[in-house]
Amino acid sequence: MPELPDISAYLTALRPRIVGQPLQSIRIASPFLLRTVSPALPEIEGHAVRSLLRIGKRIAVEFDNGMWLVLHLMIAGRLHWRSTGAKLGGRNDLASFDFPGGSLVLTEAGSKRRASLHLFGSREDLGSIDPGGIDVFEGSFDEFRTALMVENRTLKRALTDPRILSGIGNAYSDEILHAARLSPIQQTHRLSDEEWQRLFKATRETLQTWIDRFNAEAQKTFPEKVTAFRKEMAVHGRFGQPCPRCGSPVQRIRYADNETNYCPQCQTEGKLLADRSLSRLLGKDWPRTLDELEALRRR
Numbered sequence: 203m204p205e206l207p208d209i210s211a212y213l214t215a216l217r218p219r220i221v222g223q224p225l226q227s228i229r230i231a232s233p234f235l236l237r238t239v240s241p242a243l244p245e246i247e248g249h250a251v252r253s254l255l256r257i258g259k260r261i262a263v264e265f266d267n268g269m270w271l272v273l274h275l276m277i278a279g280r281l282h283w284r285s286t287g288a289k290l291g292g293r294n295d296l297a298s299f300d301f302p303g304g305s306l307v308l309t310e311a312g313s314k315r316r317a318s319l320h321l322f323g324s325r326e327d328l329g330s331i332d333p334g335g336i337d338v339f340e341g342s343f344d345e346f347r348t349a350l351m352v353e354n355r356t357l358k359r360a361l362t363d364p365r366i367l368s369g370i371g372n373a374y375s376d377e378i379l380h381a382a383r384l385s386p387i388q389q390t391h392r393l394s395d396e397e398w399q400r401l402f403k404a405t406r407e408t409l410q411t412w413i414d415r416f417n418a419e420a421q422k423t424f425p426e427k428v429t430a431f432r433k434e435m436a437v438h439g440r441f442g443q444p445c446p447r448c449g450s451p452v453q454r455i456r457y458a459d460n461e462t463n464y465c466p467q468c469q470t471e472g473k474l475l476a477d478r479s480l481s482r483l484l485g486k487d488w489p490r491t492l493d494e495l496e497a498l499r500r501r
């Protein structure tokens with residue numbers, strides 16, 4: 203799912219292309235895309251874009267009549283910049299927003315239709331889709347810690363909860379925890395002061411590094427290849443590859459449709475975290491340490 207750095211890159215690329223420009227027409231290929239009934243979409247046609255805003259992992263577009271169009275890309279939704287009036291032919295093409303300089307096209311890969319559009323009459327109405335997580339660049343250290351400690355949860359779940367923090371998902375939480383040298387299953391109520399400081403610093407620095415990198419790219423070309431997997435990532439999507447800090451193979455905890463990646467040497471004192479599929483396969487032989495796993499692989 204596009205996370206804060208990806209959404210930031212989209213905003214960087216969209217501002218010079220659509221702010222101040224009139225939305226000439228909207229074409230919708232999927233009837234399920236729009237989740238609001240009123241106001242109706244034609245009410246923003248002909249109106250110029252006034253500003254752009256990120257709300258969590260959503261993109262909000264303000265028009266000069268005070269209305270706000272909100273796009274949520276979910277997992278497989280992506281934006282593209284095509285020539286004005288480009289045909290919506292492909293199976294994945296969901297909608298097009300036509301401007302004088304080009305068409306903003308929303309696509310969604312796969313058969314599940316999760317991406318959504320909402321149209322609101324005013325800024326106040328945006329509150330209904332804001333999950334409420336704090337912006338890590340605006341909130342103080344104390345606000346960050348307080349938000350994460352509301353419930354005792356694992357760091358992985360707390361960091362990715364949109365009601366706690368804004369814009370962080372599976373990919374960047376892996377990168378943040380690796381940078382902070384903290385275990386994804388560490389409980390928030392058991393962190394020391396020093397660990398909280400490390401987590402706060404790592405959260406800001408990791409996100410800022412990626413935001414800067416993507417914004418620099420987005421100033422040159424429209425971000426057409428938004429993905430949760432980047433070769434520069436330390437652990438996310440890098441199962442079995444060497445940790446850039448210590449060289450140990452990156453490990454994973456697998457779930458139904460995604461996985462958490464971490465470095466045991468840097469984050470879990472060498473311990474391997476139970477992986478459901480592997481556990482079942484290995485039964486009581488489940489290796490508890492990296493050394494045990496390596497011994498097992500050598501057999």
Ligand SMILES: [Zn+2]
Nearest residue numbers: 445448465468
């Ligand atoms: Zn490492």
